[in-house]
Amino acid sequence: MTVLALLTIALLAGSSVALPNRIVGGDETSIEKYPSIVAVEFFSWGGIWIQTCAASILTSRYLVTAAHCMLEHVSFRRIRAGSSYRNTGGVMVLVEANFIHPNFELEGAFHDIAVTRLAQPLVYSSVIQPLAIVAQNTVLPDGLPVVYAGWGAIWEGGPPSEVLRDVTVYTINNALCTARYEAADSPWPL
Structure with missing residues (x-):
């Protein structure tokens, strides 16, 4: 749980760029984790x-997610909490409102946060809990193992997983991250 919290804070604190479908694979896991x-x-x-x-629970009424996930009218969105499965189980709650970062740009995915x-409020249980959030200005060292969890592709270009998966990645510093994203935008091969 702490590692996921650290990852979320890292994404919130430093995420002004995101590349879709960059993390694939991992192992099947459960919502209890x-x-x-x-x-x-x-x-x-x-x-x-x-x-x-996917989104993370901040409070019983508020979630944090990627802005590009919430572009359609709220009547076209709901969440499923408390389930390890992509389209079954758990409890469903409709979305009432979205607050998208004012500087969000779909092209380039800058400030991709909402x-x-x-x-309705979620009812907390063993499978529905708020995210543990670390203090603002927390510095994450390079090479820290962090965990992504979600229903993403099992392999590059493959279909989404039907079961919740997790994968461990490692933090890098902002300078290296910036250099990699600038290289990704260049006309030259990486």
């Missing part, structure tokens, strides 16, 4: 709800 994660679902034109993103307010 990460009770602060929820699936974000979109109501498709086919009349079904489809999990498209706070979501739920229509």
